[in-house]
Amino acid sequence: MKGPRFTPLIDSLPATVPFVGPEEQERIMGRPFTARLGANESVYGPAPEAIAAMAAEAAESWKYGDSLSHDLRAKLSEVHGVNPENMVIGSGIDGLLGSLVRLLVGQGTPVVTSAGAYPTFNYHVTGFGGTIHSVPYRNDAEDPDALIAKAAEVDAALIYFANPDNPMGSWHSAGRVQAMIDALPEGCVLCLDEAYCEFAPEGAVPPLDMTHPRVIRMRTFSKAHGMAGARIGYALGHEALIAAFSKVRNHFGVNRMAQAGALASLNAPDWLAHVQTEVAAARERISAIAAENGLAALPSATNFVTIDCGRDGAYAKSVLDGLIARGVFVRMPFVAPENRCIRVSAGTRADTDAFAVALRDTLAALG
């Protein structure tokens, strides 16, 4: 009996997935990780107020969530000084990127990103038939000029640009980003992924100008708010672009507990400050551990530290494998020359202590 008739696009897609999660790695290894520092999760957890709100909402889970996320958007409106019409709530930035790509990308649509930037974005672009044009990183940072030039050259419908950047932890000033916005080619949308913006130094995030019809900012509760597993994030942009999401989004798709937790987290700004302090301290510790082992940590505006292992990608991969074999979950950039590095998320003191031991032993074993 014949199988389904998948669309030609689906038939053309590979069965690969962007990431193998830590649980699957643990199942393959047959034991749990000692330190979970590979997915830039916030080991400090959600705000106690957010935990309490989600726990309380568990009993209310028989009700679908509010499809308009009214209360959350109202609070975000207050926090950011933009109108609720300028924001759409989604199942994390991953879900929002999927919707954004679907709005703009069809078969052969040119899209620009940086080689080695967020692979889930590429997954969505490929998944909707788009053609990815990549530009290299420059000095371990995304290159605004190259992204803009490439977009103009290929007549891109969409540029992906993360500031601060993952996986390198680097960042550009608000002025540099604003210049990029000002230079955006006609008809091209700039997707500004600001998942890590709460960890960036002052002056890295441009003002939230909602008047530009083709700039969209992605924010999340997965990082600084410590709610990755809740799957909730939001996009900020011109109301015409935001309104278009309602043509394709899964309207009742955002978990009710997540909505309650996000709202509670916004009402607990002290926790965010606490996490920022913890992350800054953890970055210091990770950088010091790298230095003690003769490796150079890159400056970071995120909740992770990217460490230059000083040789090529194969060597960094062997460091990564050694850390994983010693129970420390970390990841690394995909593309040369950035793949000379490993990427270590901010952890508790116990986490970074475990990392220190594992790194020392790994390097000793590698000789």
Next chain:
Amino acid sequence: MKGPRFTPLIDSLPATVPFVGPEEQERIMGRPFTARLGANESVYGPAPEAIAAMAAEAAESWKYGDSLSHDLRAKLSEVHGVNPENMVIGSGIDGLLGSLVRLLVGQGTPVVTSAGAYPTFNYHVTGFGGTIHSVPYRNDAEDPDALIAKAAEVDAALIYFANPDNPMGSWHSAGRVQAMIDALPEGCVLCLDEAYCEFAPEGAVPPLDMTHPRVIRMRTFSKAHGMAGARIGYALGHEALIAAFSKVRNHFGVNRMAQAGALASLNAPDWLAHVQTEVAAARERISAIAAENGLAALPSATNFVTIDCGRDGAYAKSVLDGLIARGVFVRMPFVAPENRCIRVSAGTRADTDAFAVALRDTLAALG
């Protein structure tokens, strides 16, 4: 400044949404509903064990959920006697329908459903450019023969068929469904939405045969398991069809608390039995209330009762409006002649008491 270049498909889509949620209706009315009986939610709530599991997992929400939902699939494998490779977990049936449609439907792809069946399915089909061919209900039930005949006629890639049906509450025997599967035209996928299967009488659900390459069964934790707000469901089917979901799904998109809650709910079968008993009693009460008011309740294999208001759609709409104005959230079918009915979800005794008063007063006011 020009706006984004949406794809031609996106430009062609209406900005309408499938449903206005009860929270939005409450905001518009300026007061809360007394009884929430419009979305076929389970007012009895999740299993206490599921509530406890979700509440406990709230503190763990800093971790992304397992992208493979390994433990949940293992448990479902045990419950249903099918392999984990035959199932994919998604953000409710809504999310899974979106992925299924994306796999099979491109511009102009013919798709068959029943006029007045689940509108979110149509939303997805339209959203991916498909062409919907509808057949009418027959005696307030979906019509398997007509669906199959129409699919053969238009060379459909996909048929949607819900058993038991929403919004009519009717059902077909397993034998009738199996005959439909046997008659499925070559190349056509049958999507069998079994969201309400736990409420159906014995003999309404065909065996879970995973060998057919083009039959996919949709199940959910939103209804009998009382976890609509958690957004978690699953699809069962041939492993080649299930594997294709991994080309498009949001891999880390399922909430971590939802996964924990679903697993706990499967481990608490007594709660399911309790809900089934409560639903059966509530159906009896709703049917009796209808009869007391001179209206005929239709037989139901679901957690709601569809009530024939005895006149046309305009009259049923006025009954619906009267109930809503009196604080009772209910919905109704969209299409004639089924729209002579209203649809009332199973409720607590307080809910159905409120419905009884509101219905009596509404009918009195309508004269």
